[in-house]
Amino acid sequence: MEDMLDTEILAFDGFDELDVVAPLEILKSAGFEVRLVTSAPCDIVYGAYGLKVRPDGVLGARPALLVVSGGGWVTNAPQGARAEVRRGVLPAEIAERHAAGTVVAGVCTGGMLLAAAGLLRGRPAVTHHSALDDLRAYGVDVRPDARVVDDGDVITSGGVTSGIDLALHLVARELGKAAAAAAAARIEYDVRGAVLDTSQG
Amino acid sequence: MEDMLDTEILAFDGFDELDVVAPLEILKSAGFEVRLVTSAPCDIVYGAYGLKVRPDGVLGARPALLVVSGGGWVTNAPQGARAEVRRGVLPAEIAERHAAGTVVAGVCTGGMLLAAAGLLRGRPAVTHHSALDDLRAYGVDVRPDARVVDDGDVITSGGVTSGIDLALHLVARELGKAAAAAAAARIEYDVRGAVLDTSQG
Numbered sequence: 001m002e003d004m005l006d007t008e009i010l011a012f013d014g015f016d017e018l019d020v021v022a023p024l025e026i027l028k029s030a031g032f033e034v035r036l037v038t039s040a041p042c043d044i045v046y047g048a049y050g051l052k053v054r055p056d057g058v059l060g061a062r063p064a065l066l067v068v069s070g071g072g073w074v075t076n077a078p079q080g081a082r083a084e085v086r087r088g089v090l091p092a093e094i095a096e097r098h099a100a101g102t103v104v105a106g107v108c109t110g111g112m113l114l115a116a117a118g119l120l121r122g123r124p125a126v127t128h129h130s131a132l133d134d135l136r137a138y139g140v141d142v143r144p145d146a147r148v149v150d151d152g153d154v155i156t157s158g159g160v161t162s163g164i165d166l167a168l169h170l171v172a173r174e175l176g177k178a179a180a181a182a183a184a185a186r187i188e189y190d191v192r193g194a195v196l197d198t199s200q201g
Numbered sequence: 202m203e204d205m206l207d208t209e210i211l212a213f214d215g216f217d218e219l220d221v222v223a224p225l226e227i228l229k230s231a232g233f234e235v236r237l238v239t240s241a242p243c244d245i246v247y248g249a250y251g252l253k254v255r256p257d258g259v260l261g262a263r264p265a266l267l268v269v270s271g272g273g274w275v276t277n278a279p280q281g282a283r284a285e286v287r288r289g290v291l292p293a294e295i296a297e298r299h300a301a302g303t304v305v306a307g308v309c310t311g312g313m314l315l316a317a318a319g320l321l322r323g324r325p326a327v328t329h330h331s332a333l334d335d336l337r338a339y340g341v342d343v344r345p346d347a348r349v350v351d352d353g354d355v356i357t358s359g360g361v362t363s364g365i366d367l368a369l370h371l372v373a374r375e376l377g378k379a380a381a382a383a384a385a386a387r388i389e390y391d392v393r394g395a396v397l398d399t400s401q402g
Contacts, residue, residue, distance in 0.1 A: 049229040050229055
């Protein structure tokens, strides 16, 4: 397994705040190097619920791990994951990084951006419960009962707070179960839901 | 019960990201008016794990509800809740708002700022597990088994992710259990831990 300590978290206007911040805090506190990035340079990226965040920079050419947030899918918000699927820039950029060897993880409807990037066709994945049918329409082997699906180079999770479980899974995958248990204890979180791990064959 | 829809979330350099963002997203999505504020005007407030947030403004004279985040207690970070207790400005400002009628809620070691403000002496409360002895030293009736303690005009919660449960409790208290259940379903979260509610006498 390649070193995933070099991590970027991709945000865009309309991002779901917890989708971004839970992995950011958990991965950073566990020792990952984490940068919050946007596609194009900007001073502030705006969350769906009003959080105004200054990014650390723009998406790199090939981070070891790229975490993609969701947001605004259910409400068909003018800004958010659905708008970004329509616009097509982020899916193309995600596909490029994946082709270059980046492990890509989708939180919540960030998984729809992975699907639009062509990364999930015929592969097991999950997303927010409101978007499962949309995910299926991309030819994805949808696993609605999983909280996290690890298919090796692509990893997905269910809605919003499942980003906590996804991050703890990434800590376990990279640094071991003891590190993940320590991270969960620090944030007083009981790991919940099923992790479907098909990456070990 | 007074209307708590007018909500401010207090951040300071070294704030724990999830302490702030979980209540922000959950309360805002449920219909609360939420402003992320700092004590003094600033362009950016810096989270403990590198998140850079632009505040919405400064702490108001009397918000209906003031949510106080924690951060950096365990590590005795140069910036964070412990540093703010030493500095004393935030505890004094929190005490003023409480005296003016603001309901004050502490997430994680934000509870230590409430204790330093003198709001918790002889009253039931909880905080991050690493700070329970420090909380006890303020003469607080510490309830380590509770995830959330609602004592009416002061509310506290355990560590980090307990801010999710605190926010869902506030939604239930203000808008009813159905609204809280809808908020929990949207973020795919199963309410966990015990809420100790002494506010109903």
